[in-house]
Amino acid sequence: MPRRAPILRALPAVETLLRHPALADALARIPRPLVVEAVRAELADRRAALRRAAGAPPTPETLAAAAATRAHGALRPALRRVLNATGIVLHTNLGRAPLSAAARRAVDDVARGYCSVEFDLDTGRRGERGAGVERWLTRLTGAEAAMVVNNGAAAVLLALSALAGASANGAPRRVVVSRGELVEIGGSFRIPDVMEKSGARLLEVGTTNRTHLRDYERALDRHGREIAAILRVHPSNFRVAGFTTRPTLEELARLAHRRRVPLIEDLGSGALVDLSAMGLEREPTVRESLTAGCDVVTFSGDKLLGATQAGLILGRRRLIERLRKDPLARALRVDKLTLAALEATLPAYADPSRAAAEIPAVAMLGGAEDRLEARARSLAEALRMRVPELDVSVERGAGEVGGGALPLQRLPGWVVAVRHPARAVDELDRWARAADPPVIGYIRTGKFRMDVRTLRDDELPELAEALGRSPWPTSAPAGRPLAGAPPDALED
Numbered sequence: 001m002p003r004r005a006p007i008l009r010a011l012p013a014v015e016t017l018l019r020h021p022a023l024a025d026a027l028a029r030i031p032r033p034l035v036v037e038a039v040r041a042e043l044a045d046r047r048a049a050l051r052r053a054a055g056a057p058p059t060p061e062t063l064a065a066a067a068a069t070r071a072h073g074a075l076r077p078a079l080r081r082v083l084n085a086t087g088i089v090l091h092t093n094l095g096r097a098p099l100s101a102a103a104r105r106a107v108d109d110v111a112r113g114y115c116s117v118e119f120d121l122d123t124g125r126r127g128e129r130g131a132g133v134e135r136w137l138t139r140l141t142g143a144e145a146a147m148v149v150n151n152g153a154a155a156v157l158l159a160l161s162a163l164a165g166a167s168a169n170g171a172p173r174r175v176v177v178s179r180g181e182l183v184e185i186g187g188s189f190r191i192p193d194v195m196e197k198s199g200a201r202l203l204e205v206g207t208t209n210r211t212h213l214r215d216y217e218r219a220l221d222r223h224g225r226e227i228a229a230i231l232r233v234h235p236s237n238f239r240v241a242g243f244t245t246r247p248t249l250e251e252l253a254r255l256a257h258r259r260r261v262p263l264i265e266d267l268g269s270g271a272l273v274d275l276s277a278m279g280l281e282r283e284p285t286v287r288e289s290l291t292a293g294c295d296v297v298t299f300s301g302d303k304l305l306g307a308t309q310a311g312l313i314l315g316r317r318r319l320i321e322r323l324r325k326d327p328l329a330r331a332l333r334v335d336k337l338t339l340a341a342l343e344a345t346l347p348a349y350a351d352p353s354r355a356a357a358e359i360p361a362v363a364m365l366g367g368a369e370d371r372l373e374a375r376a377r378s379l380a381e382a383l384r385m386r387v388p389e390l391d392v393s394v395e396r397g398a399g400e401v402g403g404g405a406l407p408l409q410r411l412p413g414w415v416v417a418v419r420h421p422a423r424a425v426d427e428l429d430r431w432a433r434a435a436d437p438p439v440i441g442y443i444r445t446g447k448f449r450m451d452v453r454t455l456r457d458d459e460l461p462e463l464a465e466a467l468g469r470s471p472w473p474t475s476a477p478a479g480r481p482l483a484g485a486p487p488d489a490l491e492d
């Protein structure tokens with residue numbers, strides 16, 4: 001130890017290093033305490049290294065540059081834009097739907113200053129939060145009324161709480177649900193648990209694969225006034241095939257109305273347009289559910305609708321008014337930025353062909369195969385230029401809808417598959433994630449793959465450039481890779 005002490009003393013003092021020109025830029029951009037912290041950490045690491053093994057101490061130049069990199073790194077946000085090359089359009093872990101140009105402009109405009117979020121510009125008085133979104137939703141779907149909450153899970157929670165939560169006199173209030181619809185959406189959203197949190201009591205009917213109208217009838221006969229609602233849940237993220245049945249929505253609505261209980265539908269994805277027109281599996285639209293007689297329909301704003309995270313609730317005015325008055329409504333209310341994005345996205349739905357062109361998620365779902373192939377070839381070309389050592393090929397691939405929607409639907413498309421003569425495929429995956437912006441692809445059959453469906457045109461050259469700049473990894477990976485993880489590690 002004592003023999004190395006002079007070398008340790010040869011390291012500059014913190015204050016001296018802070019005056020080095022290589023740190024001037026960091027000090028100008030980054031709060032000083034963070035730069036000081038980075039300098040201290042860098043010096044501590046170097047000191048420890050010198051204690052472990054003798055060697056020449058680093059120059060002040062090297063130290064200052066390393067500290068500057070550290071300081072910039074500390075400021076790098078955890079939430080960053082990434083290039084989604086997974087081919088999964090509504091990738092929950094990557095933020096589901098990208099916003100349309102109109103929505104991005106509206107968010108920027110509203111974020112810039114003050115806004116009329118609860119101010120009526122005609123009367124000069126207090127206005128209703130979300131009024132604009134509600135106007136569009138009722139217009140596009142034919143619903144009597146609408147409201148917006150924080151996400152799809154919140155919409156279900158609020159609907160159940162307001163319409164079937166514990167009654168004032170403490171009498172049990174039950175909600176009838178088919179055993180085939182007690183679904184888990186991902187993470188902690190499970191229908192029975194949400195039901196319990198809402199204060200409603202679950203009344204299961206039928207079996208996993210078959211539930212008949214008479215099962216609902218019997219429950220209503222047996223429990224009469226205790227029944228507060230019938231809940232229908234869209235099995236968004238799974239399919240039961242074979243010997244199955246459940247009543248149509250119309251049949252269920254007729255029964256509910258005869259017995260004077262509301263029919264609530266958790267529609268999950270909430271398509272506003274018929275996706276089968278784009279060659280996709282048929283997904284019930286919001287308007288169809290309302291026409292069939294549902295009294296309240298809930299769905300997400302950032303799944304097939306292609307806007308931002310939100311829970312949309314549509315239905316009869318009388319019921320929506322009860323939801324608005326529920327104390328939970330305030331806890332679940334949305335921010336002005338969410339409302340701005342939604343209100344700017346919805347008008348495109350007045351014309352389905354505009355929606356398909358202007359709403360990125362909808363456009364990506366409908367991406368034509370020949371266009372995708374041409375785009376994959378242009379990405380491959382750019383990659384060969386930027387990273388010549390890669391072995392690059394263009395292959396067929398299959399994307400997915402994601403977000404727990406249309407689970408069986410494959411989206412045939414094209415991918416750029418890469419290999420490196422000297423590096424393992426998981427190293428390629430790490431290298432791509434370390435790029436700026438990070439590139440998220442996936443590994444299959446020994447190649448790192450990038451699906452162009454979920455990349456914008458201008459992101460193709462950007463991706464090639466980002467990979468061209470990305471340093472090759474030297475150390476062990478930190479954390480588990482997202483793109484290479486088995487599907488159940490990712491959440492709907």
Ligand SMILES: *Cc1c(COP(=O)(O)O)cnc(C)c1O
Binds near residue numbers: 154185268299
């Ligand atoms: C996705 C989904 C939800 C939850 O919606 P979030 O917006 O993710 O909170 C609820 N129910 C169903 C059927 C869903 O598919």
